[in-house]
Amino acid sequence: MPNDYDKVLRENLDALLPYIAHKLLGLDLSRTETLKDKIQVTLERESDCFKKVLHDDPDKDYGLHWEFQSTDEDMRGRNLLYYALFYQKYALPLKQIVVYLGNEHARRIRWNILELEGLRLEFQVVNLRDIPKETFLYSTVPEELILSILCDFGSDRPEQIVRLICRTFKKLLDVCPG
Numbered sequence: 111m112p113n114d115y116d117k118v119l120r121e122n123l124d125a126l127l128p129y130i131a132h133k134l135l136g137l138d139l140s141r142t143e144t145l146k147d148k149i150q151v152t153l154e155r156e157s158d159c160f161k162k163v164l165h166d167d168p169d170k171d172y173g174l175h176w177e178f179q180s181t182d183e184d185m186r187g188r189n190l191l192y193y194a195l196f197y198q199k200y201a202l203p204l205k206q207i208v209v210y211l212g213n214e215h216a217r218r219i220r221w222n223i224l225e226l227e228g229l230r231l232e233f234q235v236v237n238l239r240d241i242p243k244e245t246f247l248y249s250t251v252p253e254e255l256i257l258s259i260l261c262d263f264g265s266d267r268p269e270q271i272v273r274l275i276c277r278t279f280k281k282l283l284d285v286c287p288g
Contacts, residue, residue: 206233
């Protein structure tokens with residue numbers, strides 16, 4: 111029975127662990143602190159967007175995770191959790207993208223690499239304030255056009271850009287009446 115082995119190992123682990131760790135892994139465990147051995151969590155996380163990207167060769171499939179963030183905060187821990195939960199459920203690699211929509215200077219949000227022993231997580235951060243408004247401003251797709259309001263206006267006044275967006279929307283509506 112696996113649980114019987116677990117019980118025997120757990121009861122003797124404190125005495126055995128330093129020797130096993132030293133002889134097999136070269137680790138010095140002369141100073142340790144016991145932590146509670148059960149990590150019990152009831153967790154439900156809802157991300158902004160998960161997609162499965164499909165290819166002709168299913169071995170190339172992967173997950174895509176978009177997270178939209180309006181506050182400048184360190185996203186590494188949250189993205190690590192999303193990655194772990196996604197991988198546990200789908201057993202696929204996950205590409206993660208954080209889109210920053212905030213007004214404050216992007217500092218912590220740009221921390222996009224988490225390196226711990228035996229683990230490296232990296233994700234992409236897109237700060238819409240760094241994207242020129244022209245990237246979306248002249249689009250014929252309304253959903254793209256509206257993104258221009260969140261982009262870098264350059265030297266243009268916000269009122270000018272809002273008027274231009276409204277005029278472009280009107281032209282789009284005249285071409286494709288509802």
